[in-house]
Amino acid sequence: MxxxxxxxxxxxxxxxxxxxxxxxxxxxxxxxxxxxxxxxxxxxxxxxxxxxxxxxxxxxxxxxxxxxxxxxxxxxxxxxxxxxxxxxxxxxxxxxxxxxxxxxxxxxxxxxxxxxxxxxxxxxxxxxxxxxxxxxxxxxxxxxxxxxxxxxxxxxxxxxxxxxxxxxxxxxxxxxTAAAKSMISKWKGKTSHAAEPEKGLNPAYPIAQVLTESENVVVKDPTHEKFRLITPIHINLGEKAYGVSAGYGELHLTFRSFSNELMDQLTNDMVDLTEKASKEFHIPVDISWTEVFSAxxxxxxxxxxxxxxxxxxxxxxxxxxxxxxxxxxxxxxxxxxxxxxxxxxxxxxxxxxxxxxxxxxxxxxxxxxxxxxxxxxxxxxx
CATH class of the missing domain: 3.40.630.10 (Zn peptidases)
Structure with a gap:
C-alpha cells in the first residue's frame, strides 16, 4: 500500500x-x-x-x-x-x-x-x-x-x-522483552555511638550480605535460557555523622528475567536471602515491590x-x-x-x-x- x-x-x-x-x-x-x-x-x-x-x-x-x-x-x-x-x-x-x-x-x-x-x-x-x-x-x-x-x-x-x-x-x-520488577528492602536497626557499634544494630552488614550473596543467584549471560539479572539501584544508609553508627537503611534492586516463571523463582530466592540476613543480624526488614513488568x-x-x-x-x-x-x-x-x-x-x-x-x-x-x-x-x- x-x-x-x-x-x-x-x-x-x-x-x-x-x-x-x-x-x-x-x-x-x-x-x-x-x-x-x-x-x-x-x-x-x-x-x-x-x-x-x-x-x-x-x-x-x-x-x-x-x-x-x-x-x-x-x-x-x-x-x-x-x-x-x-x-x-x-x-x-x-x-x-x-x-x-x-x-x-x-x-x-x-x-x-x-x-x-x-x-x-x-x-x-x-x-x-x-x-x-x-x-x-x-x-x-x-x-x-x-x-x-x-x-x-x-x-x-x-x-x-x-x-x-x-x-x-x-x-x-x-x-x-524481559520481565522486570524492583524490590525495596527497608532495614530498621538501632543507632549507636560509632565508638560502640556493638550497642546498636547497623543495617550495613545485612545489606552487604544480600548484595554479595545475590551474585550466586544471577545468570548474567542473556543467551542463557535461565538469564536472571539483579542491578543495584539505590542504597540509603545512616547520616553523614561520623560519630553515629547507622540504624536505618534501604536497598533498592531491579530484577530481570526472560520469563515470568524465572522471575517468580528469582523473587523467591531474593526474599529468602533477605529474610535470612534479617534473622542473622537481628534487624527487622520490610520488603515492598514497584514497577512490575510481565515478560x-x-x-x-x-x-x-x-x-x-x-x-x-x-x-x-x-x-x-x-x-x-x-x-x-x-x-x-x-x-x-x-x-x-x-x-x-x-x-x-x-x-x-x-x-x-x-x-x-x-x-x-x-x-x-x-x-x-x-x-x-x-x-x-x-
Missing part, C-alpha cells in the same frame, strides 16, 4: 507538537485531550476512556469478526532535553526520550487510514495507554470496568529501536502476521536471537491475549532510549504504519 505524503507530513507535524508538550506517567491529561480531539475528527464509532488518562478509539467493520487491538503509549520521562531543534520540549525536566510521541503519531496515522476505509469485518481498537514507563498503565487499563467494552481477541504493539537500521522491522517468537510473550501466529506484513510492504526484516533486557508493560496484554510486540529500527546512529539527546526519527513513521496496517488487513480484510 502507498500512504499519501500529505498524511505523513500532517502526522509528522502532530508528532512534533506532542514532543513539545510532554507529560510524565499518570499526568498525561493534556496529551490525552489532544489525542481525543484528533480521534474525534476521524469519526470513530466509539471512544472509551480507560485508566484515568487513557483512551481507545473503536472502528467497526461491516460484518461481525475479531477485535484487533493496537496499543501505543502516552507518557514521557522526567529527563531534561538537551536538543536545540524547533520542536524541543517546552517543559523543563520532562521530555519524550522513549519515542512515545512517535508511537502516538503512528497510531494517529493508522486511525486516519481506518477511518477512510473501514475493515470488512470485526473491530479495530486503537489504544492510547498511560503510564507505561512506571509499569502502572497496562494494569490500570485492563482493570478499568470500561475495558469490557473493548475486550480484544488479538493485541499488537511496537517499539522503536535505536541501533537498528531505520525502518527495519525486528521480530521474535516467544519472549520479546512480553509473543504468539508465533501473531509474529507470522508481522513477518508477512513487513514482507508484503517490502520492509527489511530482522529475526532477533535474544529478547531485549528492558521491561515493557505490554507484557500484561500478551499474558492475557494472543498477540505480539515488534520493533522498528530508529537508525544505527540514533541516540539510545532515555538519553537526553534522543529524538524519535520521523522517517520511520511510514514503515511502522504500513506494518500495522498489513497486520490489520490479515485479520479483518482477508
Amino acid at each position: 502507498e500512504i499519501e505524503q500529505d498524511l505523513i507530513q500532517e502526522i509528522t507535524d502532530f508528532r512534533r507538537q506532542l514532543h513539545r508538550e510532554p507529560e510524565v506517567s499518570g499526568n498525561e491529561y493534556n496529551t490525552s485531550k489532544k489525542i481525543e480531539t484528533k480521534l474525534k475528527s476521524l469519526d470513530p464509532d466509539e471512544i472509551v476512556h480507560l485508566g484515568d488518562t487513557g483512551l481507545a478509539a473503536i472502528f467497526k467493520g461491516k460484518e461481525e469478526g475479531p477485535s484487533i487491538l493496537f496499543r501505543c503509549e502516552l507518557d514521557a520521562l522526567p529527563i531534561h532535553e538537551i536538543n536545540q531543534f524547533d520542536h524541543r520540549s517546552e517543559r523543563d525536566g520532562v521530555s519524550h526520550k522513549c519515542g512515545h510521541d512517535g508511537h502516538m503519531a503512528i497510531m494517529a496515522a493508522l486511525a486516519t487510514l481506518v477511518s477512510k476505509k473501514r475493515p470488512k469485518k470485526g473491530r479495530v481498537i486503537l489504544l492510547y495507554q498511560p503510564a507505561e514507563e512506571d509499569g502502572r498503565g497496562a494494569r490500570s487499563v485492563i482493570e478499568d470496568s470500561n475495558f469490557s467494552k473493548i475486550e480484544p481477541d488479538y493485541v499488537y504493539a511496537l517499539h522503536n529501536l535505536p541501533g537498528f537500521p531505520k525502518g527495519q522491522v525486528a521480530v521474535k517468537n516467544g519472549t520479546f 512480553n510473550q509473543n504468539a508465533p501466529e501473531a509474529v507470522d502476521k508481522v513477518r508477512k506484513s513487513a514482507h508484503d510492504a517490502g520492509i527489511d526484516l530482522k529475526e532477533l536471537d535474544t529478547p531485549f533486557k528492558w521491561g515493557e508493560d505490554f507484557g500484561l496484554f500478551t499474558e492475557k491475549y494472543e498477540g505480539a510486540m515488534f520493533g522498528v529500527g530508529s537508525g544505527e546512529d540514533c541516540p539510545a532510549l532515555h538519553n537526553p539527546d534522543y529524538d524519535f526519527p520521523d522517517e520511520i513513521i511510514e514503515p511502522a504504519v504500513k506494518t500495522f496496517y498489513g497486520i490489520l488487513n490479515q485479520h479483518l480484510n482477508e
